[in-house]
């Protein structure tokens with residue numbers, strides 16, 4: 190039986206109201222309001238469970254003001270799963286109040302249906318010039334009109350051709366040491382095809398054969414964290430079917446959020462499903478982040494040429510606190526000859542993106558992002574490397590707003606550059 194909202198009382202009573210979460214919550218740092226820190230959110234949720242509070246607009250707004258960054262979770266002495274509580278509250282809101290017409294359309298018609306999504310993205314890549322113009326530093330595009338998005342919001346353009354349309358389903362490697370399936374995620378498939386290309390080139394170079402299952406979908410995270418569990422479950426089942434039919438040693442993911450979803454959250458979502466509960470756990474056991482997979486293979490550092498670059502690294506929240514991948518990307522960066530690696534003072538604080546958070550709460554997300562840009566700036570780096578496409582886009586937006594010329598790329602792209610430097 191699916192978990193009821195009231196059953197989360199067991200979790201809320203674990204909060205001892207110590208206030209340790211105040212020191213780490215990026216939203217509280219900006220707003221300084223108790224209702225926007227973990228302790229305050231937990232109290233509000235308890236109020237609704239105890240029937241002292243209603244699902245008012247104020248409550249809905251406070252639940253939407255969470256980045257789901259897990260900073261409070263890993264610093265909480267009682268281990269309160271605040272992000273799970275906020276998600277449960279959002280599910281309760283979606284069930285009792287319904288989704289907005291826009292979310293309904295995007296989640297249930299577009300994201301859930303691969304063909305509709307793909308067709309929409311194809312049309313968007315042709316028509317985007319009508320509604321967007323080039324960004325000042327040439328890294329992206331800015332809306333010409335409001336479109337419900339802040340006109341200062343730098344977005345990366347949709348690729349003319351999706352990543353999956355550019356590659357065959359199997360990328361063969363002679364005498365491969367491993368065979369993996371690649372979960373591309375939406376942003377790599379439709380926007381950052383350069384990251385996808387780098388993942389393939391790097392894996393080929395180190396002797397890994399790659400399968401790109403054609404029937405894979407969006408991982409469903411935007412749908413799940415907005416409370417639409419039925420759609421999220423349907424998307425999870427479709428991905429489980431698409432990946433478990435491949436005969437592979439692992440499933441590689443190049444985004445912390447997609448990775449966490451496939452590794453842990455599918456199993457939670459489908460724990461009561463008689464057919465898919467075990468399959469979800471099995472898929473979860475096969476998930477490897479790109480950097481995690483690369484450093485586990487002997488000799489990945491042998492074939493690099495020098496890159497005389499000053500580089501820093503941003504830890505995506507779900508990669509570092511969800512999948513606990515912290516050292517592996519640094520190991521890759523440090524192993525490249527010529528790279529001068531400069532650590533930020535707070536490399537693992539959230540950049541303020543949190544997917545749709547940066548669209549709905551742009552002003553707040555830019556304030557959070559400004560601290561990241563400051564931190565990047567003080568390193569003097571020319572390149573910022575990260576392991577998540579949403580962070581890549583949001584930090585590029587922040588750098589663009591402040592006129593800072595730092596190139597932002599995925600770990601796989603830096604490694605691809607190092608291999609190419611050896612080849613030339």
Ligand code: SF4
Nearest residue numbers: 204205207208210265
């Ligand atoms: S750190 Fe944990 S226990 Fe302490 S107030 Fe925050 S949520 Fe409650």
Ligand code: SF4
Nearest residue numbers: 214255256258259261
């Ligand atoms: S998950 Fe992040 S944004 Fe949400 S309450 Fe915790 S620290 Fe704050």
